[in-house]
Amino acid sequence: MKKYDFIIAGGGMAGLSLAYYLTQSPLRDRSILILDRDQKNRNDRTWCFWENGAGPFESIMFRRWNKVSFHGTTHAGPLDLGSYQYKMLRGIDFYAFVQKELDKFPNIERSQATINRIKDTPQGGFVIANDEPYIADYVFDSTFMLRTNDPDRHNLMQHFKGWVIKTEKPCFDPKQPEIMDFRVEQHGDCRFVYIMPFDTNTALVEFTLFNDKLLTDSEYDADIQQYITTYLNTGAFQIAETEYGVIPMSDTPTEENPSDHIVRIGTSGGHTKASTGYTFQRTQRYLRDIVANLATTGKPNRKSPWFSNRFKLYDSVLLNVLEKNRHPAADVFTRFYAENKPVNAFRFLDEDTRFLDEIRLFTTMPWWPFTAAFFDVLRRKFVG
Structure with a gap:
């Protein structure tokens, strides 16, 4: 049974991004195995997102825009993005770029295989793929399926x-x-x-x-x-x-670090923003943090300030408004973008705002539906 420094279980957006960031770090010489059942040789998806400045995949952006249009209940027309750009990245371009970069490193292996099992052991993270066993100091797993049937969650x-x-x-x-x-x-x-x-x-x-x-x-x-x-x-x-x-x-809690040698990434690790489904940019940010921690401390555990957990509460409140149809969603999003500067809206969705900024944004939302949702969320979380 061959042992690696790192096994990346799942070679989609999260797995390939992680491998890329590892090659850009002091860990570039570590032995890495990437397992995925698909070849990633077709344009199976498109990622659209906003970004302030140039990002790590700037050279392969398919399109960039300095302004966007929005058509809601009380507003129709352009939105001023300020210093942000709205960007479009095609899946095939991303896959080809990362795979070309990884080909420069003989210490990185890729195998087209179906992952049968992932578990933690005292010796490391253990993976069975196509009935073959592998072990690594850390397994980064983007294949874990979230549990989305908890009646006390959204x-x-x-x-x-x-x-x-x-x-x-x-x-x-x-x-x-x-x-x-x-x-x-x-x-x-x-x-x-x-x-x-x-x-x-x-x-x-x-x-x-x-x-x-x-x-x-x-x-x-x-x-x-x-x-x-x-x-x-x-x-x-x-x-x-x-x-x-x-x-x-879903606001069902997901453990990014469920055990000593397994780290969940991408949607499996809770990197998708529950209230909007935005995944690409959050995953990039969190993966860079994981690699930075791994390079400096030897451990991948990503830490965030306790107070940042307030954004999970905000996500749950919006999900509750949508789930219970407490207010027309079209009007909620119209207020969000039309009554706030888009720059502030993007910062809020990126979880980069201060609490006072968030209070100002909340005043633009319909107060009764969101108040009712807030108390219903508290009841679900603490009463059940």
Whole structure:
């Protein structure tokens, strides 16, 4: 049984990002094994996010925008991003870039394998993949499935389907994406479309929902088709690519460090923001912290100030508002972006605000639905 310094279980966004950051650190010479059942050789997803300044994957960004558009209940038009940019990264570009970087390091091995088991032992983290045993000082696991059926927690999903369409008529503004358009039937949920333009005749049009029930393929397709027919003057169009995904929006606690030699990363480690489903940027931030701690202390345990736990409470309150339909989601997000500077909204979602900033933001929300949600969250957490 071969032993490694690190095993990365799961070679998706989180696993490959971790491997990349390790190569950029003093740990670049450590023996690393990456296990994943897929080859990561197709464009299976797209990440869109805001960022202040240049990030570690700046050279492979597919698009960057200095302003975005929003269409809600009382506001329709551009939002001023200030020093932020809204960015788009295609999965295939990310996979190819990281894999090319990893190829420079002979101490990094990759194996296409199905992971059968991960457990902690006194000797290290133990992994069985394709019935072969492996062991490492630390196993970084992005395959752990979250428990999303706790009745005392909130368990919604962000699920989406998107089409990359090529249109007969020029109908997109390449300089301005639409990050949220709520002009779709809500059906008591949170439903919106976003549009990421590549050029005047090409864009990703994605239909997104926050709720607890998935749709059928034909239902997603029907809503995308209806939006295009109603709001986009495309003329004839062709579907060049499709993508689909489901991201948990759950406040069920997840242990990033469940044992001495196992560290959970990505969604498995709680890196997805429960109230929005945003994962990419938070995962990058947390992984950099893990690698920095590992390089300086020999242990990967990421520490955060106690008071930062208040953001988990905020997440639970918003999830409660959405789950209980206490107020139309379209109006909640309209108030959030239209009555606050987008820069402050982004900082809040990145959990970089001060408490006084957060109080100011809360005053723009409908007070009774959020107050009721706050007390219901406390009841669930402490009474059950």
